[in-house]
Amino acid sequence: MQTYLDLLRDVIENGTDKGDRTGVGTRSVFGRQIRFDLSQGFPLLTTKRVHTKSVVRELLWFLSGSTDNRDLREHGVTIWDDWATEEGGLGPIYGAQWRSWACPDGRVVDQITEVVETIRTRPDSRRLVVSAWNPADLPDETKSPQDNVRAGRMALAPCHCLFQFYVANGCLSCQLYQRSADLFLGVPFNIASYALLTHLIAHQCDLDVGDFVHTFGDLHLYRNHLTEDIVYAQLARAPRSLPRLRLARRPASLLEYGYDDIEIQGYLPHPTIRAPIAV
16 A cells, blocks of 8 residues: 555645635645555555444445435444434435436436346446435535535535446456545545455456446645644555455345455554544
């Protein structure tokens, strides 16, 4: 994961100081891309511990179509707490857009089911795309996440907003476009999540894994992360060998994988580095 450390240095050395919605402020660059060959190991950051339970639970939650934070909390995952209402509502965020995109004529589109079926039946299609960016459901930036949810909008606009699959030589690759990327807290999590999604879909479609390509729009470090005990502490650490991903079984459907079906083997990271989250 030297690639990740190189991104940190890029933002520090070449970034522009900017304001942002949260009021914290960032150092930001625009338009970057990294690539991981998934056959060479699972791209889980080793220069700090990534909470893999949250990665797996959140992805399975997205795939289930749920947008209820209580479904995460019952498994001890609290990563969406700052945006949820007291009742657990988050509005039509990722799970809703992936599994039940609302059409003007009243239909709903299950993008995940459709893309898996298309990979199986028309693997050369250039339409292997899933989008979470639905302008009709975006939040009003002048209102709190909770007030947006009460108004029927998303609590938070999608950061990882569009992804596309590509099949070649019996391998499945995925490219993600992330319009806004919190490099210290969010990006390690996002890399692992989409690498896992690629593995699961490849498993379902009798394909090997290819590349995960991560394309960024606004890639940033929050100002309160640019400290000796956060970003610079991570830069002082040497990357370790990547772990491997093992899937214990292949259920009948992508939507039937459970937490116990997913095992990350040989993950030996440096210790956790804690950092504040900008809401």
